[in-house]
Amino acid sequence: MPVLLTELETDIDIIETIDLLLSLDNILKVEWSVQSLDCNVVLPSKTVFLKGEFIAEIAFSNKELENNIQTLKVTIPWKKAENIHWLTLPDTPFRKQEEFMFQAHHEHDPNYHYEAKQKFAESIQSQLKQVHFVWHQELNSTEKQLQVNGFAQLSIHFLQEQFVDLDCYSK
Known part of the structure; x- marks a missing residue:
């Protein structure tokens, strides 16, 4: 079953100057959304x-456009590294190989035996649970630029499929 490993709340700064193709007279509204989110946990x-x-x-x-309402979509890329604190430890993959040498008293050549072990673990998945945007915008019509300053607060859950023995909770 999916096990919640940790919850992360992080702030992403948004400091962006958007060059406009034409001068804008009035900004009616700005709507924000998350286009993509990639999370990579480096175990252990x-x-x-x-x-x-x-x-x-x-x-x-x-x-210039007879006051018709127009829309413009702007993509703002970002990246960040964070430290997380595990609520539940993740399963980690494991691989080990060993070599054993045996030699009988009456034989001159040693005999080799090998052992290999490997444990698999499901990858850690992320789920964006909530996003909160706060920003200020300033329009510079003469230079055809829009300055946006603010941040986005992301709330992300990290999950991993794990075997959970439910019998231990019923006793």
Whole structure:
């Protein structure tokens, strides 16, 4: 069953200057969303590498376009590394190979035996549970630029399929 390994809340800074193709007269609204999120946990360490993209969908009007409402989508890439604290330890893969040498008293040549062990573990999955955007925007019409400053707070769960013995809880 999927086991919750840890919960991570992290802030991603958004400091972006967006060059516009034409000058905007009025920004009506900006809607934010998460386009992608990739999480890579490096076991056995407690470091997770995060990267993704935010999408800012900007609705605006412009006198040159007869004040019709237009939209512009802007992709903002980001990356970050975080330390995590395990609520439950993840299963980790394991591989070991050994060589044993045997030699009988009456034989001159040694005899070799080998042993190999391997344990498999499911990969750690991430689920974005919540995102919270806070930002300030400043429009510079003369230079055709939009300055956005803020942050996105991401709440991410890390899960791994593990065998859980439920009988031990019923006693």
